Amino acid sequence: xxxLDVVGVRVxxxxxxxxVLLREVGGDRYLPIWIGPGEATAIAFAQQGMAPxxxxxxxLFKDVLEAVGQELTEVRITDLREGVFYAELVFASGVEVSxxxxxxxxxxxxxxxxxxxxxxxxxxxxxxxxxxQEDEVEKFREFLDQISPEDFGSSNQ
Numbered sequence: 001x002x003x004l005d006v007v008g009v010r011v012x013x014x015x016x017x018x019x020v021l022l023r024e025v026g027g028d029r030y031l032p033i034w035i036g037p038g039e040a041t042a043i044a045f046a047q048q049g050m051a052p053x054x055x056x057x058x059x060l061f062k063d064v065l066e067a068v069g070q071e072l073t074e075v076r077i078t079d080l081r082e083g084v085f086y087a088e089l090v091f092a093s094g095v096e097v098s099x100x101x102x103x104x105x106x107x108x109x110x111x112x113x114x115x116x117x118x119x120x121x122x123x124x125x126x127x128x129x130x131x132x133q134e135d136e137v138e139k140f141r142e143f144l145d146q147i148s149p150e151d152f153g154s155s156n157q
Contacts, residue, residue, distance in 0.1 A: 070093065
């Protein structure tokens with residue numbers, strides 16, 4: 001497993017489909033995962049430290065975990081089958097729960113939980129961006145700084 005950082009969320013053109021971009025810590029691979037607009041909003045809110053007027057599902061889940069004394073220790077992006085990514089939530093008690101990566105990432109950002117990607121997923125779907133292309137990644141980061149969750153459409157609150 002390789003630790004991943006969340007670079008951010010953007011809308012892929014021309015499909016108008018949101019993606020979350022993860023970066024391998026200590027490596028040069030990036031992992032793009034196509035997600036829904038609701039999850040894009042949830043991830044963007046968490047990255048920007050924004051609190052909606054009413055809790056989103058991921059905020060509620062975080063509050064429930066705290067209320068019942070469960071600690072989320074890891075999020076693992078474990079598999080890619082037929083174009084679909086799979087993830088697991090790993091709790092301090094040893095319990096593992098299957099989850100969509102977008103939901104797992106949104107929850108990890110709210111709880112400060114590290115995110116890991118399997119070697120197989122990074123080998124299959126990771127995109128190596130050498131240092132000389134880092135300027136393009138910086139432009140992407142600047143783009144992310146200029147967008148808001150509202151750019152991804154409405155979400156149910």
